[in-house]
Amino acid sequence: MTESAREETGDGSLGVRLNWLRAAVLGANDGIVSTAGLVMGVAGATEDRSALLTAGLAGLLAGSLSMAAGEYVSVSTQRDSERAALAEERRQLRERPEEELAELADLLRRRGLSEDVAEEAAEQLTERDALRAHARVELGINPDELANPWHAAWASFLAFTVGALLPLLAIVLPPSGARVPVTAASVLAALVLTGWTSARLGAAPPGRAVARNVAGGALAMGVTYAVGSLLGAAGV
Numbered sequence: 001m002t003e004s005a006r007e008e009t010g011d012g013s014l015g016v017r018l019n020w021l022r023a024a025v026l027g028a029n030d031g032i033v034s035t036a037g038l039v040m041g042v043a044g045a046t047e048d049r050s051a052l053l054t055a056g057l058a059g060l061l062a063g064s065l066s067m068a069a070g071e072y073v074s075v076s077t078q079r080d081s082e083r084a085a086l087a088e089e090r091r092q093l094r095e096r097p098e099e100e101l102a103e104l105a106d107l108l109r110r111r112g113l114s115e116d117v118a119e120e121a122a123e124q125l126t127e128r129d130a131l132r133a134h135a136r137v138e139l140g141i142n143p144d145e146l147a148n149p150w151h152a153a154w155a156s157f158l159a160f161t162v163g164a165l166l167p168l169l170a171i172v173l174p175p176s177g178a179r180v181p182v183t184a185a186s187v188l189a190a191l192v193l194t195g196w197t198s199a200r201l202g203a204a205p206p207g208r209a210v211a212r213n214v215a216g217g218a219l220a221m222g223v224t225y226a227v228g229s230l231l232g233a234a235g236v
């Protein structure tokens with residue numbers, strides 16, 4: 001099956017792919033905002049480049065690993081419950097095939113097929129692959145494409161890391177006087193991009209999403225920079 005044919009089969013694989021892309025953009029956004037807040041806070045307190053680098057790298061790793069671990073746990077749980085549902089379905093098909101056939105026909109009827117067509121379709125689907133038919137129609141699961149927790153964990157790790165690299169590089173590369181303005185400007189520009197992209201992928205109007213995203217990032221940097229400056233001035 002070609003890629004485009006696969007997208008048109010109506011099993012939601014295009015939607016799934018867009019969701020992944022949107023999750024990646026949001027993960028990068030998280031990496032940008034949290035690392036920017038962290039390094040701006042440290043930059044408020046010190047001009048020491050190695051302190052900035054240490055804080056930024058620690059923030060990058062802590063954030064990306066915690067995102068990956070969280071995603072691994074949540075997707076594993078989802079996969080366990082999908083597997084349990086499939087096992088239960090398999091048991092029902094073995095123990096009471098007649099009721100399951102009637103159930104499938106009923107579900108197809110509720111989706112708009114006439115009585116005769118629904119019964120005929122249910123019989124054919126059951127003959128071909130009863131478990132798959134029940135998985136798709138009854139549970140909304142594609143048994144060949146159960147979510148993979150390792151893929152999800154890697155994707156979160158990478159997305160956060162890519163985002164976090166921007167403020168990290170922006171704070172350590174420029175000379176000390178330019179660090180804060182360069183970081184603020186590049187972070188806000190990146191947040192325009194991620195806000196716009198995630199809104200477009202979610203089919204929402206981008207204007208407000210961009211404004212909220214930029215405001216959130218500006219707030220995070222402003223607050224941590226102010227706190228860092230106060231602590232730095234107080235000699236903490």
Ligand SMILES: [Zn+2]
Binds near residue numbers: 092100138
């Ligand atoms: Zn069933």
